[in-house]
Amino acid sequence: xxxxxxxxxxxxxxxxxxxxxxxxxxxxxxxxxxxxxxxxxxxxxxxxxxxxxxxxxxxxxxxxxxxxxxxxxxxxxxxxxxxxxxxxxxxxxxxxxxxxxxxxxxxxxxxxxxxxxxxxxxxxxxxxxxxxxxxxxxxxxxxxxxxxxxx
Amino acid sequence: xxxxxxxxxxxxxxxxxxxxxxxxxxxxxxxxxxxxxxxxxxxxxxxxxxxxxxxxxxxxxxxxxxxxxxxxxxxxxxxxxxxxxxxxxxxxxxxxxxxxxxxxxxxxxxxxxxxxxxxxxxxxxxxxxxxxxxxxxxxxxxxxxxxxxxxxxxxx
Numbered sequence: 001x002x003x004x005x006x007x008x009x010x011x012x013x014x015x016x017x018x019x020x021x022x023x024x025x026x027x028x029x030x031x032x033x034x035x036x037x038x039x040x041x042x043x044x045x046x047x048x049x050x051x052x053x054x055x056x057x058x059x060x061x062x063x064x065x066x067x068x069x070x071x072x073x074x075x076x077x078x079x080x081x082x083x084x085x086x087x088x089x090x091x092x093x094x095x096x097x098x099x100x101x102x103x104x105x106x107x108x109x110x111x112x113x114x115x116x117x118x119x120x121x122x123x124x125x126x127x128x129x130x131x132x133x134x135x136x137x138x139x140x141x142x143x144x145x146x147x148x149x150x151x
Numbered sequence: 152x153x154x155x156x157x158x159x160x161x162x163x164x165x166x167x168x169x170x171x172x173x174x175x176x177x178x179x180x181x182x183x184x185x186x187x188x189x190x191x192x193x194x195x196x197x198x199x200x201x202x203x204x205x206x207x208x209x210x211x212x213x214x215x216x217x218x219x220x221x222x223x224x225x226x227x228x229x230x231x232x233x234x235x236x237x238x239x240x241x242x243x244x245x246x247x248x249x250x251x252x253x254x255x256x257x258x259x260x261x262x263x264x265x266x267x268x269x270x271x272x273x274x275x276x277x278x279x280x281x282x283x284x285x286x287x288x289x290x291x292x293x294x295x296x297x298x299x300x301x302x303x304x305x306x307x
Contacts, residue, residue, distance in 0.1 A: 028200065
């Protein structure tokens, strides 16, 4: 089934706050083989001027993926999750995420287009801190394989 | 925590010191590392990231949608490349932009070795404000798995 192009431009409201846990950062860092002390050891993080342990750069996707799920799992969009592969991902960082902060995510569907029989869904998600400052912007392209309508 | 990963052969690891901005030379390779991804890593990453897409752990469903086998989360490959960069930089705050295309899936066989992804980065362009753009190359069995991968980093 082709994706519903009426979803282009749809903005999803800010997610409920995500409290960044110190152990979650350690767990994520361990899962990706990241041994950088700044993600594990409080003193190492403070020595670099951070309040608490620092998330690895792609940790932001844990938050943005959940917010994007609001769009991706909307039945009216028509995405078959078993056919989904991740096409592109880009992060623009204002600063790293650190443990102890509360963050929200606002997601917007920027585009839907068909390329070679695949549907390509482009999403932007902004991670915002408790002071309302942007922390990181994630740009994602999601590909649904073989679902586009024949031209 | 007990590391229950299978024993692994020593990985390739070349880390040149992080250059000062003034000393960064376009075309110079700054790091070259092997990272290994096993089925164990896929399960652990699924849990840590919350991405439980079945194609990353269920061979039956992966094959039913036309994949050769279970594939790694693209984000795990990107995460590994990203942590290689921030490991090299020391301070994750020096990474300002990081983007990739997932051009080819990393197929992870059901064995103890898994897949080996080679990550390398080269200075591509000197930007303003002490920043440089790095071209990042990630290959598995000689074939590129990340396309147009680049990172903008701030040097001292």
